């Protein structure tokens with residue numbers, strides 16, 4: 600096997616790859632003086648480390664880059680916050696995924712508390728940050744149960760790029776899937792991830808969302824995954840997720 604290490608690498612990149620935090624979060628840890636390299640506090644954001652040689656600690660605990668980052672997908676039920684902990688003790692997605700076996704696991708983006716469906720998790724903070732970056736346009740597909748039955752003219756407004764209070768949306772792929780007892784089901788593929796975006800888009804055309812489910816995140820979909828269950832991504836899925844953001848294989852360390 601070829602040695603895919605990038606040596607030396609920026610400390611914030613090392614921390615993100617080790618799953619400590621996103622790259623920006625890692626920079627905050629550094630500037631807060633919480634990161635030591637070989638026993639010395641490092642706050643300089645340009646600092647580099649050799650993952651095989653240097654001893655990196657955050658708050659006094661050694662951190663390492665695992666051989667392979669973990670990627671998994673959860674079918675999130677309604678009633679869970681997309682966060683790893685909540686000061687008010689509300690149910691969090693962290694209780695549904697194997698955080699003990701995979702420290703540093705965190706969700707890629709978020710679903711509202713009442714939204715169900717696919718939520719990706721990874722220990723690779725770098726990849727997560729890049730997947731969420733607007734320039735990468737990772738597409739997400741949703742099925743919304745809405746009040747009333749939207750006309751094709753109303754759906755065309757979403758296809759053209761509806762204007763919301765924080766600016767115009769990119770054109771969405773939208774189709775009426777059928778009528779339902781309480782309204783209609785609409786399928787939407789969007790290429791951004793703004794807060795409450797799908798609900799706001801459908802509000803804007805006069806058809807508020809009653810229920811929202813995400814059935815695809817980029818190349819990942821799994822209609823057979825039971826609600827509340829997770830599974831690791833296959834090697835093929837990891838490859839397609841990583842190629843979405845044009846990332847090479849992760850750095851490797853013999854000190855996993």
Ligand code: URA
Pocket residue numbers: 709710711712714794795796797798799811
């Ligand atoms: N759009 C929303 O409005 N809510 C979600 O949870 C996801 C996308």
